[in-house]
Amino acid sequence: MKMNKMEEIWMIIAVGLIIIAMGITGYQAFAMGMGPPSHQEHIDPQAIESHPEFSEPGVYELGDNQYEVIMTLQAFEFQPGEITVPEGAEVTFRMATKDVVHGVNVPHTNLNTMVVPGFIQEITQTFHEAGEYIMVCNEYCGVGHHMMSATITVEE
Ligand code: CUA
Known part of the structure; x- marks a missing residue:
């Protein structure tokens, strides 16, 4: 099945945004210590x-x-x-x-x-x-x- 070119571009953008968001969240949590409290x-x-x-x-x-x-x-x-x-x-x-x-x-x-x-x-x-x-x-x-x-x- 061949994908529409525009569909393919938007799919790449969507997946890219998710990866960027996960990267930022992960960086804040692990590198900057901004994760949820874990003191239990x-x-x-x-x-x-x-x-x-x-x-x-x-x-x-x-x-x-x-x-x-x-x-x-x-x-x-x-x-x-x-x-x-x-x-x-x-x-x-x-x-x-x-x-x-x-x-x-x-x-x-x-x-x-x-x-x-x-x-x-x-x-x-x-x-x-x-x-x-x-x-x-x-x-x-x-x-x-x-x-x-x-x-x-x-x-x-
Ligand atoms: Cu209100 Cu203790």
Whole structure:
């Protein structure tokens, strides 16, 4: 069967566009690290209190200008509720919820995520400006949702 010339040209263009699109997507995902989140660590929401890492929520100094915040979430509080870190430090938040889905948002920063039961959420943030930041829950979690917040003090 002989193909119409125009049909053949358009077919080549269509297939070419698909290959180009796949190439761009693949480049972004693998070379630029823009793929979907793949951090999947599981945790039993019922066993957080006895979990080796999450049984003691708090701010831990890991090394030179590196901090880790072990955080638990539950209706309607963040633990720890007060976090103090130095300006410019790299802060990794490791979070787990004891009950329902909660949100974690620090306005005017890139820190904005969800914490889903059964999974450990990890997010790293550097606070470049000293001051007081407020962390709020931005996922409706019940009657006290609007009161669920924590403060982050960034010291000079
Ligand atoms: Cu927790 Cu809304």
